Amino acid sequence: MKRFVKKALLLGITFVFMTPINAKAYTTFNGHKMSFGIGNYGNSTKFYWVDSSANTYSTKIANSFDRWIYSTKYAGITTPISYRKTTSKSASTVDIYKVKSIGTGIVGQTMFFVNQTKVNPSVQNWYWSKIELSESLLSKFPQYQQVTISHEIGHAFGLSHAAKQLMDPGADLAYSIGIEFPRKDEFNGINYLYK
């Protein structure tokens, strides 16, 4: 009996450790998404646009998009994501700006639009997203630039917050556990929305 208890206890522990590996961590805005999708790799492409204010982040923005696009190479999960930078703002569905500051402790934010009307992503789909990056905080904490950009692109595509992932509400927390780019969980979330 003792032995059985021990074994049961061991199994219990194994289960506890196993669960998080297979658990779905991603969350979405009630399943809402970009109305016209995020491209269809190999078939159609969407565009992002970087305002001159955010030119200093061009390389990091390109790095983040690269990781979102080439998910098969980086995370072993294929998604439809197909994005390229454009110089034509009207062609873009992800616009990126740098602003002086957003609010206390806020390194970045993403807003959702249908034409020029700001919409609540938890209530409806959107046509395009606008990302703002905080100059005051991101110049003070340059180590959070990459993770913040990757995170906000995740919002733009339709991912909501998820603890201890790229989509953790704390850029510092994600960074502290070595996350700067999307991983399997975020790509599963993308495929849930768009595939």
Ligand SMILES: [Zn+2]
């Ligand atoms: Zn966020």
